[in-house]
Amino acid sequence: MRRRLRLGINAWLILLSLFSAIPIVLFSGFTIYRLGVSQQNVQISRLSHRAVAAAVAVEQRLAAMSAMTRGLALSDAALQGDVPALYRQATRLLKVAPEARLITLIDAEGRQIFNTAVPLGSAIPPASQGEVVRRVFSTGLPVVSDLYTGVVVAEPTISINVPVSREGRVVYCLRMSVLVDIFSQALRDQAVPPGWTVALISQSGVIIARNHEAEQFVGERSRDDIFEAIASRREGVFDSVTHEGTQVKTLVQRIPEADWAVVIGAPVALLNAGLMQSLWAMGIGGALLVMVGMAASLWLARHLARQVSDLAVASTTLDAGEERRLPATLIRELDEMGAALGNARSREIQVCAELSESKTTEAMLARLVEELRLSQAQVIQSAGRFQALLKTASDGIHTLDEHGNLLETSDSFLRMLGYEAHEMEGMAVGDWYVDFHPDTTLASLRFQVEEQEGRIFEAKFRRRDGTVFDVEISCRGVHVDGMRYLYAAARDITERKTAEAKIQQLAFYDSLTHLPNRRLLLERLTQAKALVSRNGTHGAVAFFDVDNFKILNDTLGHRMGDLLLAEIAGRLKACVRDTDTVARFGGDEFVIVLEDLSGDVEEAALRADGIVEKVLEHLAEPYQLENHLHFSTVSLGVTLFHDKDVTNDDLLRQADLAMYQAKAGGRNTRRFFDPKMQAGLAAQSALESDLRAALENKESLVLHYQPQVDRRGGLIGAEGLLRWRHPVKGIVQPDEFIPLAEASGLILALGTRVIAMACDQLAAWSRDPVTSHLALAINVSARQFRHPGFIGEVEGALARSKIDPRLLKLELTESLLLQEMDDAVQKMRALENLGVSLSLDDFGTGYSSLAYLKRLPLSQIKIDRSFVRDILVDANDATIAKTIIVLGKSLGLSVIAEGVEEPGQWRFLHDEGCDQAQGFLFGRPMPAEEFLVHVRQRSRMSSLSDGLSLVH
Numbered sequence: 001m002r003r004r005l006r007l008g009i010n011a012w013l014i015l016l017s018l019f020s021a022i023p024i025v026l027f028s029g030f031t032i033y034r035l036g037v038s039q040q041n042v043q044i045s046r047l048s049h050r051a052v053a054a055a056v057a058v059e060q061r062l063a064a065m066s067a068m069t070r071g072l073a074l075s076d077a078a079l080q081g082d083v084p085a086l087y088r089q090a091t092r093l094l095k096v097a098p099e100a101r102l103i104t105l106i107d108a109e110g111r112q113i114f115n116t117a118v119p120l121g122s123a124i125p126p127a128s129q130g131e132v133v134r135r136v137f138s139t140g141l142p143v144v145s146d147l148y149t150g151v152v153v154a155e156p157t158i159s160i161n162v163p164v165s166r167e168g169r170v171v172y173c174l175r176m177s178v179l180v181d182i183f184s185q186a187l188r189d190q191a192v193p194p195g196w197t198v199a200l201i202s203q204s205g206v207i208i209a210r211n212h213e214a215e216q217f218v219g220e221r222s223r224d225d226i227f228e229a230i231a232s233r234r235e236g237v238f239d240s241v242t243h244e245g246t247q248v249k250t251l252v253q254r255i256p257e258a259d260w261a262v263v264i265g266a267p268v269a270l271l272n273a274g275l276m277q278s279l280w281a282m283g284i285g286g287a288l289l290v291m292v293g294m295a296a297s298l299w300l301a302r303h304l305a306r307q308v309s310d311l312a313v314a315s316t317t318l319d320a321g322e323e324r325r326l327p328a329t330l331i332r333e334l335d336e337m338g339a340a341l342g343n344a345r346s347r348e349i350q351v352c353a354e355l356s357e358s359k360t361t362e363a364m365l366a367r368l369v370e371e372l373r374l375s376q377a378q379v380i381q382s383a384g385r386f387q388a389l390l391k392t393a394s395d396g397i398h399t400l401d402e403h404g405n406l407l408e409t410s411d412s413f414l415r416m417l418g419y420e421a422h423e424m425e426g427m428a429v430g431d432w433y434v435d436f437h438p439d440t441t442l443a444s445l446r447f448q449v450e451e452q453e454g455r456i457f458e459a460k461f462r463r464r465d466g467t468v469f470d471v472e473i474s475c476r477g478v479h480v481d482g483m484r485y486l487y488a489a490a491r492d493i494t495e496r497k498t499a500e501a502k503i504q505q506l507a508f509y510d511s512l513t514h515l516p517n518r519r520l521l522l523e524r525l526t527q528a529k530a531l532v533s534r535n536g537t538h539g540a541v542a543f544f545d546v547d548n549f550k551i552l553n554d555t556l557g558h559r560m561g562d563l564l565l566a567e568i569a570g571r572l573k574a575c576v577r578d579t580d581t582v583a584r585f586g587g588d589e590f591v592i593v594l595e596d597l598s599g600d601v602e603e604a605a606l607r608a609d610g611i612v613e614k615v616l617e618h619l620a621e622p623y624q625l626e627n628h629l630h631f632s633t634v635s636l637g638v639t640l641f642h643d644k645d646v647t648n649d650d651l652l653r654q655a656d657l658a659m660y661q662a663k664a665g666g667r668n669t670r671r672f673f674d675p676k677m678q679a680g681l682a683a684q685s686a687l688e689s690d691l692r693a694a695l696e697n698k699e700s701l702v703l704h705y706q707p708q709v710d711r712r713g714g715l716i717g718a719e720g721l722l723r724w725r726h727p728v729k730g731i732v733q734p735d736e737f738i739p740l741a742e743a744s745g746l747i748l749a750l751g752t753r754v755i756a757m758a759c760d761q762l763a764a765w766s767r768d769p770v771t772s773h774l775a776l777a778i779n780v781s782a783r784q785f786r787h788p789g790f791i792g793e794v795e796g797a798l799a800r801s802k803i804d805p806r807l808l809k810l811e812l813t814e815s816l817l818l819q820e821m822d823d824a825v826q827k828m829r830a831l832e833n834l835g836v837s838l839s840l841d842d843f844g845t846g847y848s849s850l851a852y853l854k855r856l857p858l859s860q861i862k863i864d865r866s867f868v869r870d871i872l873v874d875a876n877d878a879t880i881a882k883t884i885i886v887l888g889k890s891l892g893l894s895v896i897a898e899g900v901e902e903p904g905q906w907r908f909l910h911d912e913g914c915d916q917a918q919g920f921l922f923g924r925p926m927p928a929e930e931f932l933v934h935v936r937q938r939s940r941m942s943s944l945s946d947g948l949s950l951v952h
């Protein structure tokens, strides 16, 4: 027989505590191990966070300096080539940006046109860093130099070099020299742990800045392993050893904008010190916890064992017939057992109690007396509650007689008005009502008393200290014993009124400039028309937008744009009377409504002109936008009104039209609306409806085809150019209707039609051996390209016509690609995947730069005809054309020149390596049938010359 282990409850519980400690010890060990591993990962991610933060700090400082330089390069002085004004602006800029030491203007030959270190006009030696200057001129892009110590600024410096362009050509290089100490400061600001090193290193491995000992190390070469990582443009963490033999974890974070890198070195011993400390602390802490846990288990075990034995002793005495309560324990099952044992004894005691019950009637009487006492207490409580209500109610409760005399008030009413109770004795409504009129206000109160119906209305009360606030009053009249009273509760609605005002502000005011928005403007304009028509006077509407606002937004960011708009709003308010309205119409557009100028139209025009002249002057003053000194102008259109029946839309359109006339006449100027403009407007809108009708009619819109030839003069295809056969005007040229179509949105339908016509034409050509090889290029407008359905549309047209997609060439313009570049590249890739070719039209007229060209899946660039026209007489145009050809070749793109009219032009382009040409020299745009005749003629001539060459 197996022997059973028999132990007391004490021993069993101790064994239980010991076994339960084993898994805890195992789990703690595993946790400490895991913690060690994760601490290592935390250190590495801490390292990379520090590096990213340091890189961002450096980038921000670099971006700020570079934005200032670019801002200066885009100022009117720079764009107009006004060197003295640019010099003045540059010296002013240096005052607000102390980190920048010098600003230099350099021409293409490397001559310094000015240097802010010396007065304008002084003799200055050629600029240093010739290679940097050459790069700015050849790429048209900003270039950040390597570290150098200049002649004037004898401290470690870098320079930011940006192009100053005019009509698409780089004319100067504007250089700002910046002390590198700003980058060392940026690194110091990161406050990395002691012993860590953060350095900024250039692509050539030179240390530009360091968080400590910068004076000693700036200008030195970095360690080889770091240089290798930077040279191979690697990023990330690696282990290395310093010159002093210290083991370090090194992290490299690149700054692509300047081709620099931030490098952080953290000694491994320092990184692990924290880790070892935590592991020790956890080990010792864990052991202590296990020991405390064990001690607590042992104590509990002993305690429970004692309770079991106490219960055992108590149940023995109950058994012997002694009446006694069994001891309560902490164990539910033991308590239930004890309760069962005591049950019989309890029942015996209850039977004895029932026997002693008597005198039932006496008990009933006592109950009646108690109920009476309770109901008395309720009456007293209810009166008390009413008093409490008067004391605690948040509304100001008060009672008036029919003459408005105050009879009774709640505490809150006193608090609301700021009086003590005795001070209000004998007061009447007129003492706290604002705008109290004895006749009307009292009459209305009496009416309410008579009506005996509840009323709610708003009023204004005056406090004891004279301040006024809004209240909502709910009141009711009552008749008691032949007397008439008014009970009123006043609620302070100041907060609600403030909220209403805020909503009003949001709905009718622009949140950036706090000026009235378009909605409020239209309301005020309607009121102004009614006023001038009533008074027999004239008012004026002035409309303007900010010249070159988009350039500011694109170069310095939307934050700067917002600052400029807010500053403009402030200046505008100072120029007009309080009764006039200045509103933000949307974006960078503002509208001013001037009321009641004069009864005489000429005088009204003179007054309006005086005000808008003041506006132009104020707005042309320089703007200090944070660290950036900005120069901005506006163009303004004005129209007069004195008739309330003219619509707001008409007035705004007239002012808008006048503004465009002002822009056409040069910036920073104003124009008054002239009825002749209205006629132009009417003609435009008639043309727009004719164009709408033309879109319904298949015959009205046709493509004309202009030949495109290769280097040998062989026909390779055509460009399809849209023509409108107008029923009255005859053939309308695209220059006349494409801008109209763009403005009205009809360009989308027009673009769809052109794609379909081009695909149909290619399908027709594919069926004839003489034309089957010809490619067809068509123009795509910006709005058409940006439309979400554009890719689907091209895909549908290709599928429907079943043509070879490679023969369809889409011509896109540079400006179209510059906006939302990522989206544009994505769309171009989708088109490339469909198989169509992409050509960049009007190349050279925009911001042509190698940086963006490299990103685009293009097959061709087209030299704009404005360069070709004077290629033989203007050396600049010749250089541009040559550069475009070289650029195209270097990117593996074919280059086509448009607008070739003379053999000399084509000879020049041909000799420079241009691949294809288009222009009147090879044929004007012609209808499809004429183009076919042209193709056949050429084909016959070429077979003839082939035949002749065979004969010879």
Ligand SMILES: Nc1nc2c(ncn2[C@@H]2O[C@H](COP(=O)(O)O[C@H]3[C@@H](O)[C@H](n4cnc5c(=O)[nH]c(N)nc54)O[C@@H]3COP(=O)(O)O)[C@@H](O)[C@H]2O)c(=O)[nH]1
Residues within 6 Å of the ligand: 706, 719, 720, 721, 722, 733, 734, 735, 738, 754, 778, 779, 780, 781, 811, 841, 842, 865, 898, 899, 900, 901, 918, 919, 920, 921, 925
């Ligand atoms: N979105 C669309 N735009 C279109 C479409 N069809 C035309 N257009 C654009 O309208 C602009 C004017 O076009 P057009 O009057 O047809 O002028 C073209 C040629 O006639 C002209 N050209 C060609 N060779 C010469 C020349 O030797 N000398 C000379 N003075 N002019 C010449 O150039 C125009 C072609 O320009 P481009 O498109 O840039 O190649 C024009 O901007 C068209 O793009 C359309 O369907 N959709």
